[in-house]
Amino acid sequence: MTGWERARLRGRAFRELLRYDALSRYCGFPGIRRRMGGMRDGATTATVEASVDAVAWMTSFYWKPLLCLQRSVVTARLLRAEGFQAEVVIGCRARPFFSHAWVEVDGRVVNDSPAYRTKLQPLDRF
Numbered sequence: 001m002t003g004w005e006r007a008r009l010r011g012r013a014f015r016e017l018l019r020y021d022a023l024s025r026y027c028g029f030p031g032i033r034r035r036m037g038g039m040r041d042g043a044t045t046a047t048v049e050a051s052v053d054a055v056a057w058m059t060s061f062y063w064k065p066l067l068c069l070q071r072s073v074v075t076a077r078l079l080r081a082e083g084f085q086a087e088v089v090i091g092c093r094a095r096p097f098f099s100h101a102w103v104e105v106d107g108r109v110v111n112d113s114p115a116y117r118t119k120l121q122p123l124d125r126f
Helices: 003-028 028-034 047-057 068-080 115-119
Strands: 084-092 100-105 121-125
Touching: 003 047, 003 068, 003 100, 003 115, 047 068, 068 100, 084 115, 100 115
Parallel strands: none
Antiparallel strands: 084 100, 084 121
16 A cells, blocks of 8 residues: 555545534434445455554544544444445443444454454444
8 A cells, every 4th residue: 555545544534533523513423323424336455454544543643532433433434435344333231331332344343352242232233
């Protein structure tokens, strides 16, 4: 992957972070979910790992604290734009209560620990 491709992914990740903030403020979670976007057709040189790294890199420079849901939605939108079948999963554990969001591509957790998939009960996928 070229430096230009990495810069393009990082720029897109930054725009997606800003988009999430705006949708969250004006539309809430239902608006974010409705506007997830579909998978694009077409070949791309980006990989799943490069897209996840672009989001992680950009979140280190973002001026606001980011929660797992925000990172997961941004990662899934970026992956979908690059042509991958990405899905945001929200899971929880009842006792003691704990919830978390992550992204799966082809049933594989890509932006977090795979242990979340086995230890938490999925509540929603989108």
